[in-house]
Amino acid sequence: MAGKEEVGKNEEKSKYDDYSLKEVPKHSRYGFFNIFLVFSSVYGAIAVIWGGGALGYGLTFSQAVIAVLSGTLVLAVLGSLIASIGAYSGLSTYVMWRHPLGRLGGKIAGFLLISITTGIGWYAVETWLFGIVISEIFPNNPFFSVGVASIWGGILMIIMTYIGYRMLSFMSYFTIPFHIWLIGIGIAIVLSLKGGFTAVVSATPTHYMSLLDGISAIIGLYSAGTIISSDISRFSKSAKDAASAWISHIIFLYPFLILGGVAIVLVTGSYLITNAMLDLGMGVGVLLIIIFGQFIINTDNLYSGSLSLVNLYPMRREIASIINGIIGTAIAAFIGFIAGSSITPFEDFISLLGDFLPAMGGIVIADFFIVRKYFNKMNDPYKRYQFTPGNVYYNVNIAGVLALALGSIVGFFINLGIPAVNSLITGLLTYPLLYYLIKSLGKNPEILPYNYEGGDLK
Incomplete structure (x- = not known):
């Protein structure tokens, strides 16, 4: 009887916590179709269409095709491997990092990640984009201005994130058809009203962007989602399902959405993808679908950020989502009041992600x-990546910390080639090399031991 009561308590504790500091148990795992839909919904959403608009502002369509295919190949390989690791371990991204970076290293790196990218950075950018769309639907109304709409939109997203993975799973079943329909209609209008495919191919962008910058932007746009793919794939029944779901969504959905955005912006000449859609007569209904897409992707941003904050300082995951959400919403409102509808912050942000995250x-x-x-x-x-009670683990992995620093420096400062790929390769090669060199000197790259006693990690 006592055993049953204890199981009940554990289940109640995990109602909204989503196993934030432990392995996802087998009974809470899902198959390929669910993981594919969640990947497609939370990552293949409106930010990708915005990214396509940014590319269409600086690249020709043929250049954009090369950039998208090149970036997609990198993201497919990188994401499938990380997704499979998440399925094998059942751990969130930031708990997994305790192995290559150490317990303290993983905590600090995870905190920096949410500060710059997913939990706060991407969340703030997406909330700001939400404010832009709202202001375009209801212009000249203070309540629907970019800054004000970012505030009340952010509050709604925080409420959705409180529930966790089950909300992401539920919304995914009807989000993706909307996005495919959205871009499909946009492309059809472009082809029928703007001179057909010939007009798309011959269109000249209003600004200049190099092909290498375009490839780096493609990788940067999705790099945060790729790195944290294990936050979703840890719910997968198998590594094969997780990897297949990632590759399927990145190959079939990502190029379609982003190149659709490129085509629409190129032929209309509009600076913002939402303005371009309005120019094509796609109407308020389409913009409302865009808003819906921003809600689900930003729910995932905040969800991942809450897992990272729990890893830094153990607390209830839903409480962590509220803390991150308030900070991110404040940043979004600030950008909205200062930048308004300028897309420059978005372009700068995805370029920064592509430089060091890989x-x-x-x-x-x-x-x-x-x-x-x-x-x-x-x-x-x-x-x-299994944590076994009674075993000794380590607070710092010197090889991992040094490799992360080197990879970030190379991605940010070395302009030769593609920064995102440079960063990825540097991390991939220097980590095992440093680990081996330290071992060959008779030293242990992992220092400051600690004992794991079981239960939730601390």
Whole structure:
């Protein structure tokens, strides 16, 4: 009887916490179709269409095709590997980082990630974009101005994030058809009213962007989602399902959405994708669908950020989502009041992501598939990122921390080639090399041991 009561307590505790500091149990896992829909909804949403609009402002359509296909290939490989790691371990992104970076290293890196990207950064940008769309639907109304709409829109998104993965799963079943319909209609209008496909191919962008910058922007636009794909894939029944779901959505959905945005902006010449859609006569109903898409992707941004904050300082996940949401909403409102509808902050932000975030993806992949398997002789992938009570773990992994610093520096400062790829390769290669060199000197790259006693991680 006592055993049943204890199980009930554990289930109640996890109602909204979503196993934030432990492995997702088998009974809470989903199959390929659910994971595919959630990936497609939370990552293949309106920000991708906005990204396509930004590319259409600086690249020709043929250049955009090359940039999208090149970036998609990198993202497909990177995301499938990280998604499979999430399924093997059942752990959130930031708990997984405790292996290649150490307990303290993972906490600090996760906090920096949410500060700059997902939980606060991406959330703030998406909330600001929401304010822009609202202001276009209801112009000249103070309540619907960019800054004010960012505030009340952010509050609604916080409420949705409180529920967690189940809300993401529920919304995914009817979000993706809306996005496909949205871009499909836009492309059809472009082809019928603006001179057909010939007009798209021959259109000249109003500003200049190099092809390499375009590829880096493509990777940067999706790099945050790729790095945190394990936050979704940890709910997958198998690594095969997780990897297949990621590859399927990134190959079939991402190019379609982003190139659709490119085509619409190129032929209309509008600076903002939403303005371009209005110019095509797509109407308020389409913009309302855009708003719906922003709600689900931003719910995921805030959801991931809440997992990171819980990893930094143990608390209820839903409380963490409220804290991150308030900060992100305040930033969005500030951008809205200062920048208004200028898309410059969005362009700068995705470029920044592409410069340094991929390094962490390279490090995780190298740690799981090279260091754990060949250096530490852990052949069973299900045990490589498993926390076992009574075992000794470490607060800092020197090799991982140094590799992350090097990868970020290379991505940010080295302009030769594609910064995002430079960052990824640097992290992927330097981490196992540093780990091996430190080991060959008779030292342990992992320092400051601590004992895991079971239950939720601290």
